[in-house]
Amino acid sequence: MRLRWIVGGVVALAVVAGAVILAILPLRQAPSASGAIEITASMAGFEPQLIRAKAGEPVRLTIINPDSPYHTDGGGWHQFRIEALGVDARVPPRARREVTLSSLAPGRYEFYCDVCCGGKDSPAMRGVVEVRG
Numbered sequence: 001m002r003l004r005w006i007v008g009g010v011v012a013l014a015v016v017a018g019a020v021i022l023a024i025l026p027l028r029q030a031p032s033a034s035g036a037i038e039i040t041a042s043m044a045g046f047e048p049q050l051i052r053a054k055a056g057e058p059v060r061l062t063i064i065n066p067d068s069p070y071h072t073d074g075g076g077w078h079q080f081r082i083e084a085l086g087v088d089a090r091v092p093p094r095a096r097r098e099v100t101l102s103s104l105a106p107g108r109y110e111f112y113c114d115v116c117c118g119g120k121d122s123p124a125m126r127g128v129v130e131v132r133g
């Protein structure tokens, strides 16, 4: 009886560990596939700050963070957040992350970073995805 509990516990732990690994894996993906729009997020801000896209087509973005992990402001992390779309990608120092925005309606989608010095109050740490029909 006790053995069944232990076996059950080990199986449950393995399932949880597997789920955690699967959840973390996409965050660690390094190089961006060709064709993605590259956006650099550094202490100097976003570059570029204006992304143009066509409505109804997926927009593939690669957010590149060239900053050092030894940065005193937030440890060099940056964020790519679009509140209107529920997008919140955190990019560790010296890493990159893929973000795909699928079939957007025409409009202006503001993005910002709020995890580094200045955060979203800094005019450089924000930008716009402009989608036209």
Ligand SMILES: [Cu+2]
Pocket: 041, 042, 043, 077, 078, 079, 113, 114, 115, 116, 117, 119, 125
């Ligand atoms: Cu930032």
